[in-house]
Amino acid sequence: MASLAVLQNPGFEHSPFNPDCAAAYAAWRTRKLAAYPGRLEEVTVSIDDGFALSGAERAALLHAVSRANFAIYQLPPTVAADKAVLRALGRQLGLRRLDSNLCADEDGITSLQVVGPRGVGEYIPYTDKRLNWHTDGYYNSTAEQLHGVILQCVRPAPRGGENAILDHEIAYLLLRDENPDYVRALLAADAMTIPANIQNGVRLRGEQTGPVFSVDAAGHLHMRYSARARNIVWKDDATTRAAAEFLLNLFQQDSPYIFRHRLETGQGFVSNNVLHCRSAFDQAGDGAESRLLYRARYFDRIRDIDRDR
Numbered sequence: 364m365a366s367l368a369v370l371q372n373p374g375f376e377h378s379p380f381n382p383d384c385a386a387a388y389a390a391w392r393t394r395k396l397a398a399y400p401g402r403l404e405e406v407t408v409s410i411d412d413g414f415a416l417s418g419a420e421r422a423a424l425l426h427a428v429s430r431a432n433f434a435i436y437q438l439p440p441t442v443a444a445d446k447a448v449l450r451a452l453g454r455q456l457g458l459r460r461l462d463s464n465l466c467a468d469e470d471g472i473t474s475l476q477v478v479g480p481r482g483v484g485e486y487i488p489y490t491d492k493r494l495n496w497h498t499d500g501y502y503n504s505t506a507e508q509l510h511g512v513i514l515q516c517v518r519p520a521p522r523g524g525e526n527a528i529l530d531h532e533i534a535y536l537l538l539r540d541e542n543p544d545y546v547r548a549l550l551a552a553d554a555m556t557i558p559a560n561i562q563n564g565v566r567l568r569g570e571q572t573g574p575v576f577s578v579d580a581a582g583h584l585h586m587r588y589s590a591r592a593r594n595i596v597w598k599d600d601a602t603t604r605a606a607a608e609f610l611l612n613l614f615q616q617d618s619p620y621i622f623r624h625r626l627e628t629g630q631g632f633v634s635n636n637v638l639h640c641r642s643a644f645d646q647a648g649d650g651a652e653s654r655l656l657y658r659a660r661y662f663d664r665i666r667d668i669d670r671d672r
């Protein structure tokens with residue numbers, strides 16, 4: 364127990380995410396399952412003007428996020444290619460502090476598209492290959508974890524490029540229902556290690572050891588995870604390995620909790636960095652016709668609807 368990453372957090376004692384707090388978990392679990400959407404339409408919001416959300420649009424987005432930790436939005440397709448609208452949307456939802464990662468454009472927003480041999484081609488997001496289940500920035504240091512993500516589609520691929528999404532709170536719930544020791548193992552500060560990123564002999568990022576699940580000061584659950592075996596070295600412990608295996612199996616099955624959707628022009632996801640993956644897709648030529656999505660990643664979480672009133 365002494366190695367749990369959350370022990371310094373005063374709010375953790377009575378948290379539903381504390382594996383030793385059965386009553387708080389039971390109450391939270393009932394609420395979570397009752398609110399969880401059955402269909403994507405329940406968390407899809409049409410937006411007239413992304414620069415100035417109406418009160419109803421903003422409330423609908425925050426309400427959707429309170430249920431599933433993500434929402435789908437639909438903007439007029441004519442503004443799909445405008446990065447400014449994505450940033451404005453983020454600001455109106457409490458997302459301000461952008462993470463400018465290695466591959467981001469100068470404005471801190473990343474253009475996700477297939478690129479040639481430009482140095483980033485070896486990262487799967489910039490290819491047409493299938494992208495396995497993960498949360499964004501799982502390789503970031505503990506101090507720089509990402510809590511909010513926006514993905515906006517400028518042009519879909521002619522075929523494929525579908526996303527699947529699973530609320531990380533549901534992943535926690537299913538793990539804990541299976542065996543509370545699984546979440547205990549994944550809350551441990553040394554649950555996993557992400558190897559250093561070394562490209563052509565240059566060390567771009569050091570090795571990172573940390574928990575899969577953590578709880579922030581406000582009591583929110585955060586998850587860092589990649590299903591890609593080479594991305595993570597799991598702690599050499601039977602329970603940790605069994606928990607990681609359980610997660611992998613979860614993704615192999617059809618589940619009523621997993622949503623699948625291919626973003627069309629003008630559509631996007633806003634999320635509290637939920638689990639997601641992407642199917643392979645076909646490329647249609649280069650440049651002006653190829654699949655293009657914008658991605659913004661934030662150190663902030665989407666504002667809670669409860670604190671918004």
Ligand SMILES: [Fe+2]
Pocket residue numbers: 497498499639
């Ligand atoms: Fe991602």
